[in-house]
Amino acid sequence: MYPNTPNPSNSGQNPFMIQKEDEIDLKVLLFNYLQYWVLILACMFIGVLGAFLFNRYATNIFKVESSILVVDDKPSLGTDLFESSGLGMLQGKSNIENEIGIIKSFSLAEEAVTELNLNVQYYKEGFVSTSQIYEKLPIHVTVDWNQSQLVGGKFRLEVLNEDSFELSIENDEFRIFNPKDPYYKILPEDETTLSKSVYSFGEEIQGENFTFTINQIAALPGDIVLFNLVDTPSLALKYREELAVAPINKQASILSLSLETPVRRLGEDYINKLMEMYLARELDEKNRASENTVRFINEQLSGISDSLRFSENKLQQYRTENKVFNLSEEGSVVFERLQELEKEKGEAEIKLKYYKVLKDYLASDQSGEMMAPSVMGVTDPLLNSLVQAYSELQADQVRLSANFTDINPSVRENATRVQNIKKQLQENVSSALGNTENLITDLNGQIRMLEVDINSLPETERNLIGIQRQFTINENIYVYLLQKKAEAEITKAANMPKNSILDFAKSGQLPVAPKRSLNLLIGLILGLILPIGFITIKDFLNTKIEDPKELENQIKVPLIGMIGRNNSEDNIPVMNNPRSSVTESFRSLRADMSYLSPHRDNLTILFTSSISGEGKTFVSINVASVYALMGKKTLLIGLDLRKPKIAEDFGLVNDKGMSTCLSSDISWRDVVKPTGHKDMDVILSGPIPPNPAELLLQDKFGEIIKEIKAEYDVVIFDCPPVGLVSETKELFGFADISFFVFRQGYSMKGNSQILNNLVEKGGVSKIYGILNDVHIDKGYGYGYGYGYGYGYGNNSYGYHEEVQLPWWKRALRRK
Missing domain, CATH: 3.40.50.300 (P-loop containing nucleotide triphosphate hydrolases)
Structure with missing residues (x-):
């Protein structure tokens, strides 16, 4: 102590x-903050003012929407057996998901961008920011995309008079687009410069890695226009990412397409063109089967037409030389019966050739539309349904592979379906080949029996029957092929896309961004939170x-x-x-x-x-x-x-x-x-x-x-x-x-x-x-x-x- x-x-x-x-x-905590009420009110005012200025000068974003009706694939005769079986050989397709993948594909976006020619973007300067021009362009820039071009950066054009303008570089963030390697761009090695500052309208402007021509449309002296060049792959990627595609609900097969853009007309044109290209691609895939059928028939016609011409000339020459024009009653009966058998045999041989082509097609794993069996006179309903299903699955596989990798679940699932139905189709084709060959063998036997009766006729009449027989065979086959060709062309002309446009693209009248009320609220909240947070951290530290x-x-x-x-x-x-x-x-x-x-x-x-x-x-x-x-x-x-x-x-x-x-x-x-x-x-x-x-x-x-x-x-x-x-x-x-x-x-x-x-x-x-x-x-x-x-x-x-x-x-x- x-x-x-x-x-x-x-x-x-x-x-x-x-x-x-x-x-x-809590009362102490509250009054601890209230002593800074002037600071808090000032920050809230600044936050609201900042949000107001942002709303005032921000670019308005509009939402463009359209809709497409997707027809669900109905199972054909025979394919429904595979779908309903417990073997899992052919499961039902997710048609909606596949169509969404196709609409959002890069290739489809690239086709739409190419058709609209959007590779040059024009802008006008505002008080605070610039806005894009799409309609009523004052100038038009023509670009040679077969040569390297500078993309990304901006050029500034000021009109001096009706004939000339001043050109300068506004933004030097350029990349070099090479048409030989369009998907990879590189930085320029040197700073981009122009050979001169004043050019004439219509004059070709050339420099290192750029070539284009500027034409006068409606520009007035003193007008200032900014423009930049954008390559097609970059535009396609941009629009592909911005496009939203989704079903209107889980039960519907109607897809809604939407795009948010500051230029409403541009968004409407792009979505309409995209839907147009989507339906055109579907129609092209349908027409490919008819085109393949016509191509096969033309190949057969090219061979039979020469034989028909030769036998016709030979028949005419024999009748003239031997002055024999009509057969006897007995010869006529034998010839008519022989003619019927030869006609049946010719049609069977055409079917046999088709089966062989189909077999080779399946063996070679070709990716293209198959010829419809019904057009070639094949009435087997199971074979027709299998060929139709196989063609559709192959088309889906091509479209999916263009948009997704091979390890994607949809691609792998569809590939399994293709292999399952291909196996069934190969078995069916092999069976049809055997049946057709047996039919031809039977017809040849009946023909040989009739040839015995023909040998009992006089030599002149016997020779006439032989020549006329050859002519009739060629004529029947030729007429048959012409008929099938006409049917294939009619089918092609009658083809229509199974899907259809319900609503063309339409933009909303009010912008979806900036969200003015929400921005004001956010500005108010930030103006409240930031000073309170600052005070809290200051007190904590x-x-x-x-x-x-x-x-x-x-x-x-x-x-x-x-x-x-x-x-x-x-x-x-x-x-x-x-x-x-x-x-x-x-x-x-x-x-x-x-x-x-x-x-x-x-x-x-x-x-x-x-x-x-x-x-x-x-x-x-x-x-x-x-x-x-x-x-x-x-x-x-x-x-x-x-x-x-x-x-x-x-x-x-x-x-x-x-x-x-x-x-x-x-x-x-x-x-x-x-x-x-x-x-x-x-x-x-x-x-x-x-x-x-x-x-x-x-x-x-x-x-x-x-x-x-x-x-x-x-x-x-x-x-x-x-x-x-x-x-x-x-x-x-x-x-x-x-x-x-x-x-x-x-x-x-x-x-x-x-x-x-x-x-x-x-x-x-x-x-x-x-x-x-x-x-x-x-x-x-x-x-x-x-x-x-x-x-x-x-x-x-x-x-x-x-x-x-x-x-x-x-x-x-x-x-």
Whole structure:
């Protein structure tokens, strides 16, 4: 225990040593932000203003929409058996998903962009931004895309007169497009330059990696037009990404196509052209089967026509030479029967050739439309349905492979279907080949039997039958092929896309972006959140003590009082400005002393802090002054032997003091100096000694204090910072009440642990906290006497007279 430490039973165990629970006072939190209300309102105004300006000058984006009816594929005869079987040989196709993939394919977008000729984009300058021109173009740029071109950057054209213009480079972000490698562009090695600045309309403009011609349409002198070149692959990729395709609902087979664009007419034209190319591609795939059939028939006709011509000439020559024109009745009967058999045999041979072509087609894995069996006279319903299904699956596979990789689930699933139905088709074709060959063999047998009857006829008639027989065979086959060719061409002419356009592209009247109301709301919210976030982060990162409530929660002793900021240059406002709010806070602290140490005629009070500059000397002087004003004989002792300050505030010379008494035989009464105020004396710290700690630890110091307490009512110790020196810990035992001074906006939050350690580990009792220089309002209801006083302050209904410093001095003090 420290020397002369009062008995704990007399002084009383500190009743305030209780564990405080952390809690969030919402009212305090609210008023902590409300003190920055001007900043928050300014940020909200700036946020709303920014959103308004963005809405005012942002480019309007419109949504263009259209719809397509997709006809679901119905299973043909035979294919439904595979779909419904548990063998999984042919599962139902996801027709909607496939059509979405086709519509969003790169190849289809490339065809649409090529048809619309969108490779040159024109712009006009606005007050803040530029906008694209699509209709009523003032100029037209013709580009030779068979040569390398500069794409990406912008050219600036200013019309000088009807015949000439000035051309310059507005944006030099160019890439080189090479038609031999259209999907990869490279950066130019050198900066892009023009050979001259003034050109004539219609003149070919050439440079390194660019060649184009600008033609006059409706440009006037002074008009400024910006334009840039865009290659077709880049445009196709752009529109492919921007196009949205989706069913209108899960049950419907209607697809909705939508595109958001700043140019409504351009969006409408692109979607309409895309739908047109989509239906044209579907029709081309359907016509391919008929074209293949016509090609096969033409190949057969080219061979049979020569035979027909030869047999016709031979028949005519034989009749002329032998003067035989008609057969006898018996010959006519035999010839008619033979003619029927030969016709059947010719048709069977045509079917046999078709089966062989179909077999070779399946064996070679060709990707193209197959000839329809029905056109070739094949009436087998299963074979017809299998060929139709196989052709459609192959077409789907081609389209899917053009848009997705081979590992895509849709591609792999469709490939499995193709292989399954191909296997069934090969088995069916092999069976049909065998049946047809058996039919031809049977027909040949019947023909040979009739040839026996022909041999019994006269030689002239027999020869005529042979020649006429050959002619009839060729004629029947020729007529049959012509008939099938006509049927294939009629089928081709009658082909129509199975899908159809329900609604052509139409743009909405109101823009979908910018969303003006939402942007204003976002601007308002950001204007509210950003300053609040800044304040929160600033408070979180702030290591200084500012909030009295937070300090009270951190220390394990009561925060007994708060001293307001002294707005005057006088450090003794209690004596020189008795009606100030600072003086009233010291009176409030004096009133609290009677509760902290009741029934004592003599009172010894100690003031210390964690570091220098927290205002312990200021508080010590003014507490001594407030006791002197009430007639108490008061002595202020400066015990900070290392860095004394009291002498300056009273205008005294620190030539002698406590260090003088402790280091010599001089009596303490000889170093007492009057302060100039009634009932208030002071013992200065004296000259700075080489061993201040050892001086204060002498028994002589305790004897001096004992004598002082006998002569003075109130003794005030102005001690050195306990966080910096060690001797202060020895001085707590001489005080009846000790105060640990914190300074708002100056003391570190970690300094509260120094006070807690004094209580928990140092055994210091009857010690309390004081918050000095309170000037930051951190919440509702604190004021200067938070918790214990009456909240006197600047807005306190005229109870106090405040001395205001000039604004520039106040600013320097805040810094």
